[in-house]
Amino acid sequence: ITDFTVRAGAAVESATLLGGIVDARKLQLKMEVHESDAGLVRRGQNVYFxxxxxxxxxxxSVSRIATGLSESSRTLQVFADIESTRPLLVNRMVECELIISSDSVPAVPDEALIKGDAGYQVLILDKKTNGTYYFKKSDxxxxxxxNGFVEIKGAPIEGDLLVKGVYPLQ
Structure with a gap:
């Protein structure tokens, strides 16, 4: 029950709205997309919020797209079905990321990078001897x-990469 529009004991007519009932498992996300981006929206696109x-x-995921723009705000209303099972409150403000395209690229956690004077480096396992690990720097x-990941361009990284606890080596 989301709200009551009458007080207990009040006389009401048959057409009077008494309150609202919402199934919290079937909530939808309502977004407003600026007109310059409206052509990029498609049904089935993923939304993270x-x-x-x-x-x-x-x-x-986008389930419904309005057929026209709002005259006052110049935005397109887009509705998405929420894939969460946890209960959410009705009419909350959210921040959304609408995924318009995706790529599969080699990436590493940003904490795996060492920023040097000449650019960025990663540490690659060179050898392991008696429980001691030796790493070499690779540009x-x-x-x-x-979201905490950085795309790696150019030649693929060969070998095992240190991704946590990285610090500059001398």
């Missing part, structure tokens, strides 16, 4: 960055 007071992102070209 977060609620300001909660951690982590939730997933949804890399970086590309796009998103």
């Amino acid at each position: 977060s609620v300001a007071s909660e951690t982590g992102k939730l997933k949804a 890399v070209l970086i590309g796009r960055q998103m």
Whole structure:
């Protein structure tokens, strides 16, 4: 039950709305997409969204797209079905990322990179002797960055890469 529009004991007519009932498992995400991006929206696209007071992102997929723009805001209304089973509150403000395309590219966690004077480097396992690990630096070209990962351009990295606890070596 989301709200009551009458008080207990009040006389009501048969057409009076008494309150609202919502199935929290079937909520939809309502987004407004600017007209310059409206042509990029398609049914079935993934949407990742977060609620300001909660951690982590939730997933949804575009299910319905309005047929026209709002005259006042010049935006297109887009609706997405939420794929979460956890209960959400109705009419909350969210921040959305609408995925318009995706690539499969080699990437490493951003904490695996060492920023040097001449660019970026990663540490690759050179050898392991009696429980001691030896690493060598390898220069890399970086590309796009998103959600804690960095695209690695150029030749693929060969060997085992140190991805956590990286610091510059002398």
